[in-house]
Amino acid sequence: MDTQPTPSTAPSTTAPSAVPPGMPLVSVVIATRDRPQLLRVAVRAVLDQDYAGPVECVVVFDQAPPDTSLATDPEEDPDADPDADAGAAPTRSVRVVGNVRTPGLAGARNSGIDRAAGELVAFCDDDDEWLPEKLRLQVAQLSATGADVAVSGIEVHYGDRVITRVPAASDVVATSIARRRVMEAHPSTVLVRARALRERIGLVDEKIPGSYGEDFDWILRAAQAGPIAVVERPLVKVLWGSQSYFSDRWATIIEAIDYGLVKHEVLRTDPVAQARQQGRKAFAYAAIGDRRAALRWARHTLRLNPRDPRAYAAIVVALGLVSADRAMRLANSAGRGI
Structure with missing residues (x-):
């Protein structure tokens, strides 16, 4: 795995200095807008991963002032202890930034990618919740298959109903995605190698009107760029309901x-x-x-x-x-x- 970002997307902060062998730093990008309670649940689930390697959570506030109370990085948190050991290598951290690109979900995700220091990048919607084993299983799947992208199944929570949706490897090829969207390959399940994301696949398309369907556009491009690995079990709780910004647009x-x-x-x-x-x-x-x-x-x-x-x-x-x-x-x- 390559740990060097391209010059145009070099992160503004350094990664933790001590990384366990075979356990690359994972940067988790959460774009958010006006969902403070759901956001805290999403962040907590990222920090509670049982993955043995380091994880940084980059929370990007879109069209709203960043909530720095979420931050654990001294550079981002003005109330942090200045006497803390700067040389320590924490296994979990949260950085809070604003969307400095196109307003909307696509620009917010790309703002997070720009700040991501990890060799691997993951996405999580601000109203979704990861199960504790998500990163551990997906990092292992990437290592075993050599793929650049891994996805998993989901649990769709709609009111008091829970529907499990799990894709097979044959579902995440370009033709299948184009024909039926394969919503099981949800953006909150995506784990991708940073170099592939920034070079071969490309960032999230900020020209899509309203950022609608940016996840479909990205996963289709990812499938066209190479095989997608699948952990065939649900690893993300996806909340559906009236909170969708596109329900009436x-x-x-x-x-x-x-x-x-x-x-x-x-x-x-x-x-x-x-x-x-x-x-x-x-x-x-x-x-x-x-x-x-x-x-x-x-x-x-x-x-x-x-x-x-x-x-x-x-x-x-x-x-x-x-x-x-x-x-x-x-x-x-x-x-x-x-």
């Missing part, structure tokens, strides 16, 4: 879908993948009340793939048989999205 979602279709050839050339995108677009039009556009895109979708469920959901919403909110709740209660 349908116009932005339409723009983001169109952006992805232009960017990714596989989404245009594979009929099932294209149908999925057009079906989502049809549903978005139905949700904003544009019945004509919704039915038009639903027809396009069904010509490509008569089995695409999003087209049928769009039709029933466009006809007023069920509300978009109700359709979304039904899908989420089954551990799925639209």
